[in-house]
Amino acid sequence: MRELFAPLRTETAYQQVCELIEEKILGRALHPGDALPTETELARQFAVNRSTVREALRALESRGLVTRAPGSKRLRVARPAAAAVADGVSRALVLHQITFLQVWEAMMLLEPELAALAARRRSATQLAALEQTALALADEPALPAEEAVEHTVRFFSLLGEACGNHALEIAAEPLTRLLRPTLSRMIDEVPQARQRIAGAQRRLLAALGRRDAVQAREWMIKHIRDFRRGYELAGIALDARVETAAASR
Amino acid sequence: MRELFAPLRTETAYQQVCELIEEKILGRALHPGDALPTETELARQFAVNRSTVREALRALESRGLVTRAPGSKRLRVARPAAAAVADGVSRALVLHQITFLQVWEAMMLLEPELAALAARRRSATQLAALEQTALALADEPALPAEEAVEHTVRFFSLLGEACGNHALEIAAEPLTRLLRPTLSRMIDEVPQARQRIAGAQRRLLAALGRRDAVQAREWMIKHIRDFRRGYELAGIALDARVETAAASR
DNA sequence: ACTTCCATTTTGTCGGACAATCCGACCAAA
DNA sequence: TTTGGTCGGATTGTCCGACAAAATGGAAGT
Numbered sequence: 001m002r003e004l005f006a007p008l009r010t011e012t013a014y015q016q017v018c019e020l021i022e023e024k025i026l027g028r029a030l031h032p033g034d035a036l037p038t039e040t041e042l043a044r045q046f047a048v049n050r051s052t053v054r055e056a057l058r059a060l061e062s063r064g065l066v067t068r069a070p071g072s073k074r075l076r077v078a079r080p081a082a083a084a085v086a087d088g089v090s091r092a093l094v095l096h097q098i099t100f101l102q103v104w105e106a107m108m109l110l111e112p113e114l115a116a117l118a119a120r121r122r123s124a125t126q127l128a129a130l131e132q133t134a135l136a137l138a139d140e141p142a143l144p145a146e147e148a149v150e151h152t153v154r155f156f157s158l159l160g161e162a163c164g165n166h167a168l169e170i171a172a173e174p175l176t177r178l179l180r181p182t183l184s185r186m187i188d189e190v191p192q193a194r195q196r197i198a199g200a201q202r203r204l205l206a207a208l209g210r211r212d213a214v215q216a217r218e219w220m221i222k223h224i225r226d227f228r229r230g231y232e233l234a235g236i237a238l239d240a241r242v243e244t245a246a247a248s249r
Numbered sequence: 250m251r252e253l254f255a256p257l258r259t260e261t262a263y264q265q266v267c268e269l270i271e272e273k274i275l276g277r278a279l280h281p282g283d284a285l286p287t288e289t290e291l292a293r294q295f296a297v298n299r300s301t302v303r304e305a306l307r308a309l310e311s312r313g314l315v316t317r318a319p320g321s322k323r324l325r326v327a328r329p330a331a332a333a334v335a336d337g338v339s340r341a342l343v344l345h346q347i348t349f350l351q352v353w354e355a356m357m358l359l360e361p362e363l364a365a366l367a368a369r370r371r372s373a374t375q376l377a378a379l380e381q382t383a384l385a386l387a388d389e390p391a392l393p394a395e396e397a398v399e400h401t402v403r404f405f406s407l408l409g410e411a412c413g414n415h416a417l418e419i420a421a422e423p424l425t426r427l428l429r430p431t432l433s434r435m436i437d438e439v440p441q442a443r444q445r446i447a448g449a450q451r452r453l454l455a456a457l458g459r460r461d462a463v464q465a466r467e468w469m470i471k472h473i474r475d476f477r478r479g480y481e482l483a484g485i486a487l488d489a490r491v492e493t494a495a496a497s498r
Numbered sequence: 499a500c501t502t503c504c505a506t507t508t509t510g511t512c513g514g515a516c517a518a519t520c521c522g523a524c525c526a527a528a
Numbered sequence: 529t530t531t532g533g534t535c536g537g538a539t540t541g542t543c544c545g546a547c548a549a550a551a552t553g554g555a556a557g558t
Contacts, residue, residue, distance in 0.1 A: 012509095012510065012511090014307065014510085014511090022340075025344070026343055026344070026493050032344065038538080038539060038540085039539075039540070040538095040539075040540095048512085049512050049513070050512095050513095051300055051303075051510095051512075051513095054540090054541090055303055055510095058263065058304045058307045058308045058311075059308065059310065060311075061308065062307075062308035062311040062312055063311055063340065064337075064341065065340065065344075070256055070258070071520085072520075073519075073520055073521085073541095074520090074521095079341065079345055080337070080340065080341035080344065082341075084341075085341045088312060088313075088329070088337045088338075089334055089337075089338065089419060089420075091275060091312065091314065091329065092313065092329035092333075092334045093415060093416055093419065094275055095274070095281065095314075095328035095329065096328055096415045096419075098416055102417075103416055105416070105417070106414060106416040106417045106420060109358075109359070109362050109417070110358070110359070110420070113358050165351045165354055166342060166345045166347050167351045167352055167354070167355040167423075168351075168354070168355045168358070170338060170341060170342065170345075171338075171355060171359070171420040171421075171423075171424075174416075174420075175416060175420075243275075261540095261541065261542090262541075262542070263541085287507080287508060287509085288508075288509070289507090289508075297542080297543085298542060298544075299543095299544095300543075300544095301541085301542065301543085303509095303510090304541095320551085321551075321552095322507090322508055322509055322510095322550070322551055322552085323509090323551085323552090
C-alpha cells in the first residue's frame with residue numbers, strides 16, 4: 001500500500017526561515033518576552049535577503065508567535081493569546097459554514113462543565129473580575145446592545161480563565177466569539193434578554209462564590225438554554241450560518 | 250474609570266492589505282477555490298509595492314485562508330483545514346505549558362460526548378473509514394510506535410468528522426494532536442497498550458455501527474481512562490508539559 | 499483528441515534605497 | 529532626583545528594479 005516515494009516538498013526560503021524560528025520558539029530556546037534579532041541580523045544569519053526574512057516574520061506574526069509591543073518596532077517572542085487563537089478558529093468555523101445550532105450544541109457541552117470546574121478552582125481575583133463584568137451589565141438596563149454583548153462575551157472568557165484549564169479555555173473561547181454578531185441582534189429584539197442574562201450570571205456567581213460546582217453547572221445549562229430560546233423568540237433561524245464581525249463590516 | 254484616550258493604532262500597509270483581503274474572503278466575496286489575483290495585480294489595485302502585497306499574503310497563508318495547490322504557483326482561497334487550525338491551537342497550548350493532565354481532562358469532557366454524537370450521525374463511509382483505521386492498528390501487533398500513534402490519532406480525527414459538528418471537531422482536534430509525542434513513548438513502554446487501544450476501538454466501532462450512543466459514550470470514557478492509566482504505567486509524569494513534534498525535532 | 503513545444507506570465511529571491519520613527523544617551527532645568 | 533528637551537544611530541516600513549526558475553496557456557503537430 002505504501003508507495004516507494006513520497007511527494008517531495010521543496011520548501012521556499014521564507015518557509016524555512018519561518019520554521020526554523022518557530023522551532024526555536026516552541027523548543028523554548030527563545031522565551032516569551034525575548035526580543036528577536038533585527039531583520040538585518042536575521043538576514044545575515046540565514047544568508048538570505050531581508051525581504052525574505054520579512055515574509056517569514058509576517059507569517060510568525062500572524063500565528064501569534066511574535067508580536068510587537070504597542071508603539072514599538074522590535075518584535076518580541078510571545079505566547080499566542082487566547083484571543084489570537086480564538087480568532088483563527090472562529091475564522092475557520094465561519095468558512096466552514098457553522099450554524100448557530102452547532103455552536104450552541106458545542107457550548108451546551110462545554111460551558112456547563114467549564115462552570116463546574118471554575119466553581120472548584122476559581123481564585124478570589126477571578127471571581128471579582130467576573131462580578132465586575134456581571135455588574136456592568138446588570139446595573140445599566142439601557143446599555144447599547146453592542147456593549148451588552150461585549151460584557152456577556154467577556155463573562156464567558158473570564159469563566160474560561162477561571163476554570164484552570166487552558167486547553168478548555170482555548171477550546172471554548174471561539175464559540176462565544178461567534179455568538180457576538182447575532183447575539184447583538186437578539187438582545188435588540190428580545191426585551192427581556194438583558195434581564196435573563198443578568199439573572200443567570202447572578203445565580204452563577206453565587207454558585208461560584210460558594211464553590212458549588214453542581215449549582216454552577218445547573219445554572220450554566222439554563223443560561224445556555226436561554227440563548228437558544230432568545231434566538232427563537234428573535235426569529236433568528238437556528239440553522240443560519242454564523243458570521244464574523246469582520247465579514248459584516 | 251474609562252480613560253480619556255485609547256492607544257491609537259496606526260495600521261501599516263501590509264496589515265491593511267491583509268485585512269481587506271480577509272474581509273473579502275470571510276464575507277464570501279471570494280469563495281474557497283477561487284484563484285487570487287496575481288501579486289502584481291494586487292499591488293496595482295491597492296497601489297502598493299509588490300513586496301508589501303507579499304507580506305500580506307504570507308500572513309493570510311499562515312492563517313490558512315489562502316493556500317497554494319501542491320505544485321502550483323497561484324494562491325487560491327481556502328477554508329482553513331481542521332489540521333491547520335489545530336496546528337495553531339496546539340502551538341499555543343504548548344507555549345502555555347499545558348500539562349498532560351489538562352489535555353486529558355479536556356478530552357475526558359469532549360470525546361465521550363463526541364462519540365455519542367457520532368453514533369447518531371455517522372455516515373456509512375465515515376464508519377468505513379474508522380474501521381479501516383482501526384484495522385490497520387489491530388492487524389499489525391508489531392507496528393512501530395510512531396505509526397501506531399498515527400493510527401490512534403487518526404481515529405480520533407475521523408471520529409471528530411463523524412460527529413457532524415465542525416465546532417466540536419475543531420475543538421477536539423488539537424487535543425489528540427498534543428498526545429502524539431508522549432503517546433509514542435507510552436506505547437513503547439507499556440506492552441499491552443496496543444491491544445487496549447485496539448480493543449477499545451473495536452468496541453467503539455461496534456457501538457457506532459449499532460448507532461448506540463450510550464455504549465459509544467461508555468467505551469470512549471473507558472478508552473480515555475486507559476490513556477491515563479497507560480501514562481501512569483509508563484512512568485510519565487501527568488503534570489509534565491506537553492511538547493510538540495516540532496519542538497522535539 | 500492527444501501530445502509536444504514555445505512564448506508569456508508569475509513567483510521567489512535578490513540588491514539597494516530612503517523616510518519615518520523608535521531607542522538610548524546625553525544634557526539642562528526644576 | 530526627577531522631569532523635560534535634544535540629537536544621532538539603529539530599525540522598520542515601503543519602495544524600486546532586476547532576474548532565474550517554474551508554471552501557464554495556447555499554438556502546432558500527430
